[in-house]
Amino acid sequence: MNKNKIASLVFGISCFSSLANAVPVTVSSGDLGYNVIDNAGSYDVLLNAVSPDNTLASFLDITYGLWNSPNVDVSVFFNSILLGSLTADRGYISPGPENLSFDVSGLLLDGVNTISFDGFGSNLGDYVIGQVDMRYDSSAQTSVPEPGSLVLLSMGLLGLRLVRKKLA
Numbered sequence: 001m002n003k004n005k006i007a008s009l010v011f012g013i014s015c016f017s018s019l020a021n022a023v024p025v026t027v028s029s030g031d032l033g034y035n036v037i038d039n040a041g042s043y044d045v046l047l048n049a050v051s052p053d054n055t056l057a058s059f060l061d062i063t064y065g066l067w068n069s070p071n072v073d074v075s076v077f078f079n080s081i082l083l084g085s086l087t088a089d090r091g092y093i094s095p096g097p098e099n100l101s102f103d104v105s106g107l108l109l110d111g112v113n114t115i116s117f118d119g120f121g122s123n124l125g126d127y128v129i130g131q132v133d134m135r136y137d138s139s140a141q142t143s144v145p146e147p148g149s150l151v152l153l154s155m156g157l158l159g160l161r162l163v164r165k166k167l168a
Helices: 003-022 147-167
Strands: 025-028 042-049 057-068 072-078 081-088 098-103 111-120 126-137
Touching: 025 042, 042 126, 057 072, 057 081, 072 126, 081 098, 111 126
Parallel strands: none
Antiparallel strands: 025 126, 042 111, 057 098, 057 126, 072 081, 072 111
8 A cells, every 4th residue: 555545544534533523413393384373372392302422512593484463572492491582573485584593502401302482572473483403513612532533543644654664
């Protein structure tokens, strides 16, 4: 095996190892369709999730919009903890849905998580929750090499050194 092939192999292994650790994981409700919540009512979404290892950040991504006027203010709860609120003030179909993310790091339960939407105020318009995604972002953390990756890298560098000595 020549040194270019060995160098390519070591490079490929290190790239694959990096990519495998950087891929975000998403648990999704899927498209909830035209799920209209009448008169600023309440709606729950259940997501069954398990937090992947080495994940420091988790985000709740919500796709929503207004169905019928007036605008609707909606409280968003994650496992009964108030995350904040959103205002459905733009048509879900036209001009298109709105998107909002909440950081839910440390709030995630292994198993079923309940995301609740509750319209409030005097506005009794209709709104749509189109999709809810739970995203685990391992790229937000500081990367610490795993022992297996260090062994692979060391073996590759040792192999390169031996091939260099043999060719010299």
